[in-house]
């Protein structure tokens with residue numbers, strides 16, 4: 001096979017834009033990936049780069065190379081209509097003329113992940129700093145003489161304890177999420193009896209519901225098939241959903257769990273008569289740290305991570321999540337898992 005054919009195939013199939021410029025900074029060659037990423041009417045050959053990519057830094061570097069035959073930098077990041085590219089510039093010396101090769105790698109996805117990571121670190125720091133500031137404030141006040149009054153001492157220690165509990169809960173949730181994401185927490189698939197699991201989980205919430213004046217009940221059909229999944233992880237899903245249902249339902253309300261056999265699967269609904277969720281917020285509540293009402297969630301001891309954990313676990317089971325809600329009336333969180 002001819003060398004040219006091989007080189008052509010490489011340029012054609014590359015997932016990187018390749019652009020060759022002549023001594024005047026005009027296009028000698030562009031590969032299909034480049035043409036796709038930077039569509040130009042009437043072709044690109046002979047056109048100056050400034051017509052194809054609008055980036056002042058890149059133009060300056062190329063102009064510098066054309067005029068002085070030196071490269072100011074051999075790598076530049078550019079942003080072109082919502083996409084990010086890393087541009088590598090390689091001088092090419094030929095007998096007749098020197099020119100420049102440009103390799104443009106699409107780094108949009110890397111940038112997106114980087115932003116998510118940065119936001120996450122900022123969020124975690126903020127979430128940890130808030131209770132920590134309270135703990136510090138109250139303990140300082142106690143040390144500054146507040147301790148002498150027995151009443152104050154007890155009251156402040158209670159506040160400190162509450163904030164410490166919140167920090168511990170936050171760290172637990174973060175570790176759970178991180179294990180789920182790093183796939184350390186493998187989903188073991190075994191038959192799970194949802195009937196037993198739901199009853200056991202609800203038992204744990206009886207006191208919390210009674211104290212708040214909420215009725216919790218379940219109605220499960222006979223002969224519900226077992227589902228294929230990880231019992232502990234599914235229990236976590238039920239705990240997080242029930243915790244929310246009770247938390248976001250005022251006194252006098254009702255939380256009910258029902259299940260239904262569907263085609264090859266079982267659907268579980270956790271329904272409440274609580275405050276509901278505005279339609280605009282529903283697509284975002286599974287995001288880490290997203291809350292409809294930050295102050296309310298914090299006051300109730302929430303971490304903003306419960307539903308992110310739920311979503312991860314259900315996805316890990318190849319299951320489906322569904323939310324229906326109307327503000328002031330209530331919400332229903334449903335998940336569907338394959339039966340066995």
Ligand SMILES: Nc1ncnc2c1ncn2[C@@H]1O[C@H](COP(=O)(O)OP(=O)(O)O)[C@@H](O)[C@H]1O
Nearest residue numbers: 244245248285291292297302303304305306307
């Ligand atoms: N059953 C529910 N009723 C009303 N709002 C809910 C319900 N479940 C979740 N939400 C909303 O979704 C947000 C995210 O839930 P979650 O991830 O569990 O965080 P947290 O409960 O710690 O605030 C909550 O802050 C709340 O605004």
Ligand SMILES: [Mg+2]
Nearest residue numbers: 244302306307
């Ligand atoms: Mg929650």
